[in-house]
Amino acid sequence: MEFPGWVTDLRPLILLSMSLYHFCATLFEIIVLERSPSKALKLADVRLRSFARLWTAKGEDMSIEMPGPLTELLQQCHGTVLDIGPGSGEILPRFDASKISAMYGAEPAEALHPGLIKNARKHGFGNKYHALLCGGEPESLIPALAKSGILSSSGTGGTAENGIFDEICCVRVLCGVPHPQQTIKGLYTLLKPGGRMVICEHVVNPWRTEGSIGARIAQLVYTLMGWPFFMGGCELQRHTEIWLKEAAEPQGWDKFDLQYVGPTYAIPFVVGELRKKL
């Protein structure tokens, strides 16, 4: 069933209300149940924990339908794969575990790790899955990769400069990473020559071209209503596709194939694949 544009633009309100509920519930748990009011002052931790609470409750439902050709793109992943922000592994069934020799999931929310490990086992990854407690930003990711043993300064395990991953997947995560341009550039560096990035990210509404001015205004309004605060740092107005393109400069990408899915919505996605030059 096709909804009118303004109805679609109002749907994020439901998610925002749920995130507000989980934020209050997290504060209640910390202050009343755990009796650790000082922990409530660490707002960054509270926000991460509250988003993890929301994702644990709703992540599975929100992963039943994924935009565009994402499933086909993930099914082709092979070799050594890095998944940024895998959450509790809701998209793991979309990969073909038999094609993957090792998979690294960089997930900073500790509360999501038990679900992530359980889903990795359930979907056939066994010992090939390595859950890293870190973010996708270089200052967090690089030490975690070094600790895991995949990244070595001697060159035997590969170095960040040479690239170590055949595939890097960013699914619904670049909206929330800190300093996204630097983070995306860092991920580009970690990709082997000829390696592929799989992208499924919501972005700023392209209202000047194929988007909608109403949806662009809705993005502004939701941001002012506290979307990034209550949604674990998720920003609605990121120019991710431009930053992805810039990450490969000056040599550029061998292939840069991103398409908009729902360009007239308040949460439009870009989905596709990028291939690094050999």
Ligand SMILES: C[S@@+](CC[C@H](N)C(=O)[O-])C[C@H]1O[C@@H](n2cnc3c(N)ncnc32)[C@H](O)[C@@H]1O
């Ligand atoms: C919307 S969920 C998406 C989960 C998964 N990629 C999926 O699509 O099912 C966003 C995930 O990114 C994680 N995240 C938040 N900040 C991050 C960061 N700086 N680096 C990597 N992941 C991050 C969150 O903890 C959460 O698990």
